[in-house]
Amino acid sequence: MPLWQLFTPENAYTSEEKADMARKIVDLYSSDFSQENFGFVLPKFYTSVIFHEIKAESFFVGGEPRDQFVQIEVVHIARTVETSAAKLGITPEETLRRYFEQMDNVLKPYIADRGYELEFHAEPAPFETWRIDGMVPPEPWSEDELRWGKDNKSSPYGQYARA
Known part of the structure; x- marks a missing residue:
């Protein structure tokens, strides 16, 4: 943000x-x-x-x-x-x-x-x-953040979720 x-x-x-x-x-x-x-x-x-x-x-x-x-x-x-x-x-x-x-x-x-x-x-x-939509945002430069960027919205994490 x-x-x-x-x-x-x-x-x-x-x-x-x-x-x-x-x-x-x-x-x-x-x-x-x-x-x-x-x-x-x-x-x-x-x-x-x-x-x-x-x-x-x-x-x-x-x-x-x-x-x-x-x-x-x-x-x-x-x-x-x-x-x-x-x-x-x-x-x-x-x-x-x-x-x-x-x-x-x-x-x-x-x-x-x-x-x-x-x-x-x-x-x-x-x-x-x-937090975004109740989730910790993905790690910077991660696959999940790249996906969020491509989709231009938050979504559930994949295999690269933050612990």
Whole structure:
């Protein structure tokens, strides 16, 4: 799971723009780019994107109301910076550089190019605290995870189940 929560001004994006942004966010984790730069391709259904539209009088930054501000919180649990870096033989710092560079590319047309200010943070969560449909997700890079990715949904484990 990456879980993206975007706190945006009310009516900042159309339904089509939200869907387009969500697809591009999913591709950060589930594409040839993610394989080449992070050493993995997550099942698409692992990534959730939620838009929270906030009225101008309910969005404060530094105690002041803001109507041109986007706050993004991301929780990463399916992979860590360290495991991705180790898989590719690069440093965690290089992994983060690649991540933030691509994240900036994805968000720029929706945020910076529209004059919105942005605060973004991503935080890791322990893999062992994660469940999908009541199951512990398959081991990263396992046959079961590959099957979940191909099917784009969870399903009972095969012979590669986690203990």
